[in-house]
């Protein structure tokens with residue numbers, strides 16, 4: 001069977017398990033599963049139970065869809081995402097986003113751990129993503145376009161929804177949370193970047209660097225979902241005097257920043273619900 005049928009079967013399976021389709025789906029990045037602690041869980045679905053769903057292998061990533069209420073608002077969390085560096089195709093990496101789209105979800109919130117390219121960024125703070133650079137050398141929309149899912153040449157002028165960015169920013173200001181705004185560049189990984197690559201990324205205008213999010217955001221925009229994405233700045237990706245970095249350090253800092261990102265999401269969710 002083809003990809004479209006696979007996605008539809010996955011959607012049918014999820015639909016058969018849930019009572020209500022939430023408005024918002026949230027993708028939890030490396031070390032950011034603390035966000036799930038705020039949710040009153042009603043149902044967990046293991047990825048391995050969903051027909052045709054990939055299974056996450058990255059450190060700091062579980063593999064389940066969690067349905068529940070966050071501050072009274074229905075949400076679904078992806079606890080564990082799929083990365084291109086794990087060997088999945090772009091279509092596999094973004095399959096959950098298609099499932100969300102076909103379920104009828106309207107908003108997609110994403111998180112990730114990222115290195116700070118911007119000199120003024122201190123690790124441990126959130127960065128609201130305003131735009132991205134796809135430096136992965138691949139694109140999930142390559143191949144025959146599925147017209148019922150979106151147009152052949154989707155617009156990316158506002159890939160990160162300006163209204164959601166404003167709500168996130170407003171929340172940070174209200175709560176006196178230190179935050180940054182900036183451009184995210186995605187490399188494939190799995191290696192962290194060389195100083196020369198970081199220099200190039202900075203020259204391109206990026207403020208943070210990571211190995212995810214961009215494929216999901218492309219598909220979400222193709223499918224008409226409104227996107228809010230927040231990076232946890234976990235390390236200084238400054239080429240001059242670059243310190244060796246490990247995945248463990250990234251996860252440790254991400255876990256600390258996760259609580260701040262959770263607070264931002266909770267407030268944005270509540271603001272959206274009131275509208």
Ligand code: HPA
Nearest residue numbers: 113114115209210211237
């Ligand atoms: N580079 C790429 N991905 C990352 C980094 C980084 O410096 N930090 C956290 N994820």
